[in-house]
Amino acid sequence: MSLMELQALARDRKKAGPRAKEATPDNKAALVFLAPWLIGVAVLTVGPLAASLVLAFTNYNLLQPPKFTGLANFARLLSDTRLHHSLEVTFTYVVIGVPSALAVALLLALLLDKGMRGLAIYRSIFYLPSLLGSSVAIAVLWRLVFGGQGLFNSFLGLIGIDTQKSWIANPSTALGTIILLHVWTFGSSMVIFLAGLRQIPREFYEAAATDGATTWRQFRSITLPLLTPIIFFNLVLGIINAFSAFTQAFVVSNGTGGPSDSTLFYTLYLYQEGFGSYRMGYASALAWLLVVIIGAFTAINFWASRFWVHYED
Amino acid sequence: MKTETIIAEAGAGVTSGVTPTWTDLDPPPRRRPAWTRWAAALAKHLLMIAVSVVALYPVLWMVASSFRPDSEIFGTASIFPDSFNLDNYTAGWNALTKPFSTYLINSAIVVGGAIIGNLLTCSMAAYAFARLRFRLRGPAFALMLLTLMIPIHVVIVPQYIIWAKLGLVNTFVPVIAPKFLASDAFFIFLMVQFIRGLPRDLDEAARIDGAGHGTIFFRILLPLMTPALATTAIFTFIWTWNDFFSQLIYLTKPDLYTVPVALRSFIDATSKSSYGGMFAMSVVSVLPLVLAFAVGQKYLVRGIATTGLK
């Protein structure tokens, strides 16, 4: 059966009446389709997740059996000033970094989606920064660009601002350079946006054009609503990933979160506690606090999505 | 039109990027005065070129650095190599105890397995979450999202213990098997969103026609999900290729080292290290990624719009 016939069938059904609801749930089929995932969860996920939850109530130094310490780790969460500082750093990063990167990615995806010459090349070039990812080369380069004698200051010099400021080494601007590094790797989100844009049936635009809708109107009433599931995805994952951001700060500060803890991301601190100081019990408590925080943001996101995300089903 | 071509060529330096299918697909532009369109196109290309420069610069710098002697790498942010010395490449290729090809092959095995695993199992799970009604769907979906939120550093030790007990440390199993068990929740969620963006009428029509879930999934949805599948394949390629931590932990025999583990082994912060060799091998290891993206990107845009669905 061809797709075209199917669609015709679907249209007939639609004309015939409201969508038929199946009475039987798809439990069996779900079991089949979810089988790999379920095995994975049972064997690889649930155990370690539960173990880390249990460890959060212990003193576990990796080399000796964990010792139960009750709520001691959670009590420490309240008084740990480095933790509070790392939360501040991470929230700043999420609040500024996520919207900026998404805006850049969406704008460029929209521009690229409208046909233009050489766009395959642009698309590939824009994606390059994401390929380099966590390369040590990036750490070296970032210093050369945002250091006191760096390229960025030379550029500022060209437009008449003469400064020797080391953006990467000043505690008040170091985080900014890492946010820039994040925005710079907008390619991943852009690719997802592009794929989403390509899923919007072209006949919608044709119909709209026939009706004489302006480009802006087409964007407002077709592109944007139909892209909302993907915008939502990028937003949810962007927030989750930003809260868990590790690699960029690790590479740029060589794992220290410096200068003066100004780039001490939450997971970087967690890593320092777990693997640097061998306090895996406390690191587990930190992990579950993070889960609660991210979980809350994600739940809010899902709740809010009802009001703005448009699904075809 | 002419200006556009010239600018595109000037900006990209290469002429190939004409994709006929693409222009065919676009919504028909509204007629506007010619000069407005030229100006708009010009502005757009200028913006694209500016972004390209920012995106390309570090890559070019890395390539240029791979031709420089160690002592010159850190001093200059210039992207123009002053010398064309291939010493770093020959030295870097053989700097570790095995030739670099060993690590490339190992990474290729891991990446190949990961892509197949993710494409197959994540799409299956996504179909279930997006289209099927079953008990505990909500909690299961929440659990899936939860796995995205927990930092790897607190679950790696329990996971390591599982693999160690199974005697599978120092095999590729611990780094590939999870992909066949749909452990990358990112891609499940991605595909759920894509499937939910597809009109449900399609599968309902098929179902009425007697098609089972297998048919609906494989014959109807999968072909429509090409952009999502391509995204998954490309991202899996890149992320697995760059993934350092789990490969460091599970693959401890130098024969089994993958590219990221090998690259880190070049550098010791407390002694003189072969940065030149590291940069050269970084360039070598980025090449497959660039190729993968160049080849894969055209599938990214083959969605519903290109299937002839009317």
Place this chain on the structure above:
Amino acid sequence: MKSALTRRWAALGVAAGLALSLAACSSADSGSTGSSSAAAAPSSAAAPVTSSAAEPVTITLTWWGGDARHERTQQVIDAFEAKYPNITVEPEYTDWNGYWDRLATETAGGNSPDVIQMDMMYLASYAGRGALYDLSSVSSLDLTTLDSTLLGMGTYDGGQYAIPMSATSWAILVNTDLLGQLGLSLPDTETWTWDEFEDFALSITTASGGTVHGTGPQINAYSLDLWARAHGDATFSGGDITIKPETVASYFQLALDWSKSGAMPTAEQYAETATAALDQSDFALGKLAMIFTQSTQGAAYAQAANANVQLVKIPTDDANSTKYAYLKPGMYWSISSQTKHPEEAGLLINFIENDPAAAAILGTERGIPANPAMVDAIQGSLTDAEKQAVAYAESLASVIGPAPEITPNGASAIDTALTRYLQDVLFETSTPLVAAQAFIDEIHQGIEAAQ
């Protein structure tokens, strides 16, 4: 409902099983913690081994380092395997950060490598938690070749858990080419005081017009300990941090003064390269004329900076008052308490430490060998910079005092903490005394938590 319940119980079972595994994996040695002699006893699974038994044995050797070290160590392994055909050595290597992550995970998983390259910062953490084997009960390893003071720095709680591989000392490294270009020459460095040092450093900055700075700060646990000892204090005693806040504060104050006077780069300039690798450091790039460093890194810096260098003594306020200095093991070798083949592991360490064939291959890549006989064996192949390092260590003889206490269990993050607090001081978000107290508190809490 029933099936859901069953699943829930199954999940709990998995969790409990894993928690038990965590316990089991470390339990082979858990009974022995605190009692050093018991800690040495191999787990029951380990069969008693006679040295170089005829049956084939495979042991794992792990180390951190860069590519040069990997290559040379592999050659040593080849030589060892040729000498002992029944023993196969499997290498495991990576960089410093990855090394400790991997080692901790492997040890937690009961899968530790047999022979482990160890660092002073982590020695007590591993030994104190029963992860290491007492080397004094390994008959195949000759411990008598080393100086007893140095060997003493491989002990913890009465057990010999590590053997120093190399020895290093704290020094100032001077780029003499740069001084020449600036028309300056070193003052008498045998007797110089901290004030004279700062004046000289400042004169370098001034002479260069600010393009070169005189010196970097000294910032690590080793230099803090030397500073403390020179002022009648010590970082650790009785397994805890006991240094006075005033001592740490004066150590911070030194760098703050230099930073303000211009003898040292500004806080920002310093922070920019604070975490950079040796090759990227300001000294390597010719922006610093002097740095504080381990004497054995002089050769690497000289190569990175492509300049002539000279090692000179660090200043003291009262040249002959105290025997404050000591040689610090550059790195150690240890055997895992999880090993099934302690004697074969001992043979391998013995080969690396005490066999001239191994020394000839390794050279000074891991530092000046701790075994004096090996230094003699490779004398002929030493470069000028390396000879300088050997001579420098010998020149310290008059100020060498007793061995210090090693970094206690739970204080392995001392270097990174010290750097962090110094940056707070340099950026003036904290005063030296406040930072000193916070530093001591943090380390103390870490040690306490590890008990």
